[in-house]
Amino acid sequence: MLLKITNLRVYFKSADGFVKAADGVDLELYPGEILGLVGETGSGKTVLGLAITRLLPKTAAVSGEVLYRGQNLLALPEEEMRKVRGRQVSMIFQNPLSSLNPALSIGEQIAEVLREHQGLKRKAAWQRAGELLELTGIPAKWIRSYPHELSGGMRQRAMIAIGLACAPSLLIADEPTRGLDVTIQVQIVELLHAVTKGVSPPRSMLLITHDLGVAAALTDRLAVMYAGKIVEYGRTGEVFRNPRHPYTRALLDSHPSNGLIATKGFSPSLINLPPGCSFHPRCKKARKKCAHEPPLVQRIGMDHGVRCFYA
Amino acid sequence: MLEVVGIKKVFTSGIFCRRSIEVVRGVSFRVNKGQTLGLVGESGCGKTTVGKMIVRLIEPTAGRILFNGIELTRLDPRKLRKLRPKIQIIFQDPDMAFNPRWKIRDSLGEPFKLNRLARGKEIIDRVLELIETVGLHPEHLNRYPFELSGGQLQRVALARVLALQPELIVADEPTSSLDVSVQAQVLTLLKELQRRFQFTCVFISHDLNVARWMSDRIAVMYRGKIVEEGKTESIFGSPRHPYTRALLGAILVPDPEAGRTWRVASLNNVSPEVNLEKAGGCSFQDRCPHVEKICREKEPPLTVPAPDHRVACHRFKDLVPVQANVTGKVCFL
Numbered sequence: 001m002l003l004k005i006t007n008l009r010v011y012f013k014s015a016d017g018f019v020k021a022a023d024g025v026d027l028e029l030y031p032g033e034i035l036g037l038v039g040e041t042g043s044g045k046t047v048l049g050l051a052i053t054r055l056l057p058k059t060a061a062v063s064g065e066v067l068y069r070g071q072n073l074l075a076l077p078e079e080e081m082r083k084v085r086g087r088q089v090s091m092i093f094q095n096p097l098s099s100l101n102p103a104l105s106i107g108e109q110i111a112e113v114l115r116e117h118q119g120l121k122r123k124a125a126w127q128r129a130g131e132l133l134e135l136t137g138i139p140a141k142w143i144r145s146y147p148h149e150l151s152g153g154m155r156q157r158a159m160i161a162i163g164l165a166c167a168p169s170l171l172i173a174d175e176p177t178r179g180l181d182v183t184i185q186v187q188i189v190e191l192l193h194a195v196t197k198g199v200s201p202p203r204s205m206l207l208i209t210h211d212l213g214v215a216a217a218l219t220d221r222l223a224v225m226y227a228g229k230i231v232e233y234g235r236t237g238e239v240f241r242n243p244r245h246p247y248t249r250a251l252l253d254s255h256p257s258n259g260l261i262a263t264k265g266f267s268p269s270l271i272n273l274p275p276g277c278s279f280h281p282r283c284k285k286a287r288k289k290c291a292h293e294p295p296l297v298q299r300i301g302m303d304h305g306v307r308c309f310y311a
Numbered sequence: 312m313l314e315v316v317g318i319k320k321v322f323t324s325g326i327f328c329r330r331s332i333e334v335v336r337g338v339s340f341r342v343n344k345g346q347t348l349g350l351v352g353e354s355g356c357g358k359t360t361v362g363k364m365i366v367r368l369i370e371p372t373a374g375r376i377l378f379n380g381i382e383l384t385r386l387d388p389r390k391l392r393k394l395r396p397k398i399q400i401i402f403q404d405p406d407m408a409f410n411p412r413w414k415i416r417d418s419l420g421e422p423f424k425l426n427r428l429a430r431g432k433e434i435i436d437r438v439l440e441l442i443e444t445v446g447l448h449p450e451h452l453n454r455y456p457f458e459l460s461g462g463q464l465q466r467v468a469l470a471r472v473l474a475l476q477p478e479l480i481v482a483d484e485p486t487s488s489l490d491v492s493v494q495a496q497v498l499t500l501l502k503e504l505q506r507r508f509q510f511t512c513v514f515i516s517h518d519l520n521v522a523r524w525m526s527d528r529i530a531v532m533y534r535g536k537i538v539e540e541g542k543t544e545s546i547f548g549s550p551r552h553p554y555t556r557a558l559l560g561a562i563l564v565p566d567p568e569a570g571r572t573w574r575v576a577s578l579n580n581v582s583p584e585v586n587l588e589k590a591g592g593c594s595f596q597d598r599c600p601h602v603e604k605i606c607r608e609k610e611p612p613l614t615v616p617a618p619d620h621r622v623a624c625h626r627f628k629d630l631v632p633v634q635a636n637v638t639g640k641v642c643f644l
Contacts, residue, residue, distance in 0.1 A: 183353060184353075185561065210491065250492060
């Protein structure tokens with residue numbers, strides 16, 4: 001197993017109470033596998049990605065265990081963690097326009113990573129940056145261009161090139177297709193497929209997305225997140241064909257190609273979660289029990305689990 | 312009824328050396344009363360500019376826009392002001408569409424005050440009625456925009472538009488910043504309201520799937536022109552233009568079995584901004600997998616391949632007809 005997350009909790013203190021962005025998350029990621037983490041805005045998926053790479057602000061209270069190759073990342077000294085970041089685990093951030101440095105050319109930004117983590121000399125790093133750009137589908141002659149000169153799709157490619165710079169074994173991609181046109185989206189999906197499944201040995205990826213189409217195209221396994229908890233996990237085909245949690249079903253039904261069937265209500269605020277099952281106020285199947293007792297994860301098959309009493 | 316005839320828009324920039332870009336290059340369509348036209352295309356194709364020209368936030372460089380037979384483009388400011396309440400627009404990003412210092416109640420009351428439709432306590436009643444029409448709670452009225460989620464704010468935007476009982480609504484990507492489940496709620500609401508209040512709608516979207524669900528007719532735009540237009544069923548059932556086909560093929564369906572068949576790489580990867588003012592020929596030629604000599608020489612006119620269907624392509628007859636899977640599960644490039 002490459003990554004094993006056990007009982008991860010991330011709380012932020014606010015004036016009104018604790019914001020429970022991740023509330024007891026368990027996840028497993030095997031070598032060479034693409035795991036999709038799907039859920040809505042505010043369900044805590046980005047926080048989870050940041051917790052793995054320890055990039056959360058100091059105000060976050062983190063507990064639990066993040067084992068990467070048997071080593072607990074949460075307990076590593078910052079010095080050691082810097083070595084893991086980039087070389088072992090690297091993150092492709094959401095929204096390249098705000099994540100890229102507007103004052104540096106994309107070549108410089110990639111070369112910087114290479115010099116910092118791999119100790120390459122200036123010239124070698126520059127050359128490797130060109131190769132990485134080519135690899136992600138940007139002509140190497142654009143190496144001196146600045147982020148604002150690139151289109152959205154190209155900027156996303158540049159982000160992926162930076163993420164791949166040190167050949168990490170685990171990529172964490174946070175909403176890599178958000179805000180792109182459909183035609184460009186497909187190209188990014190193809191690229192992500194090529195840099196994970198297409199290399200040998202295959203590289204693992206944690207794909208954070210709200211787009212079920214992207215998740216279906218790329219992932220091997222899927223974890224569905226709602227209000228800071230994983231409510232269903234399983235093999236992608238199995239979860240799509242046979243969704244057992246009412247929220248997973250609602251999410252699938254609300255997709256435009258499945259008829260845009262709306263679910264009543266809003267996602268709860270992470271400060272004031274409903275008692276019992278967080279989904280019960282919106283759930284069609286909810287019964288009395290759901291309102292006071294929080295459901296635990298039940299295994300309902302080979303590698304398929306659901307956090308629901310009546311799945 | 313809305314009729315748009317050959318509208319164009321040229322933007323110029325620069326002080327010393329005037330550069331101009333023709334963003335909309337002759338767009339015509341009709342939307343019948345109470346119906347919805349979906350205007351679809353990639354970012355930069357000019358769809359938003361068309362929407363803004365319809366409500367006259369941008370003046371067209373050429374062409375005419377007729378609303379119930381009245382020519383909006385020639386209307387003097389006084390008469391236009393009288394007509395404005397009837398023609399409304401919903402913007403893409405609800406966060407930017409509200410005054411952050413105003414409570415929701417003030418934003419919703421404003422259209423009544425501006426148009427002198429109600430006064431004093433009557434405004435409060437109307438605002439209360441509106442907020443319930445869009446499925447929100449009266450307590451939301453006392454909040455500020457930042458206290459509401461994107462989906463809730465977009466509902467408020469809908470309410471504000473409905474205040475004036477419009478006959479035409481231009482919805483510019485109203486859900487592209489929302490999550491799928493919230494998108495479903497907002498679109499269901501928009502459709503329900505249209506059934507109730509019978510307004511005509513121009514629905515601008517980059518998502519074909521969404522447009523399909525919302526629209527009676529679809530117009531596909533590419534680089535400032537409509538390349539294909541027809542009834543929603545016929546655009547999805549038998550798409551003729553290679554670009555429409557590419558767009559349909561690029562839909563990622565939430566189905567793992569279908570999901571892996573994508574093959575859009577054959578669509579040449581040039582961003583639409585490049586070579587916009589290339590001389591002559593079809594504007595899709597540099598990305599089209601079926602390009603031939605004639606495509607580089609002559610611009611294809613809009614032709615009628617089937618009743619009530621228009622397409623601008625020289626080669627549509629030579630393309631293999633597809634019984635496109637309705638969900639776009641087949642990629643047919």
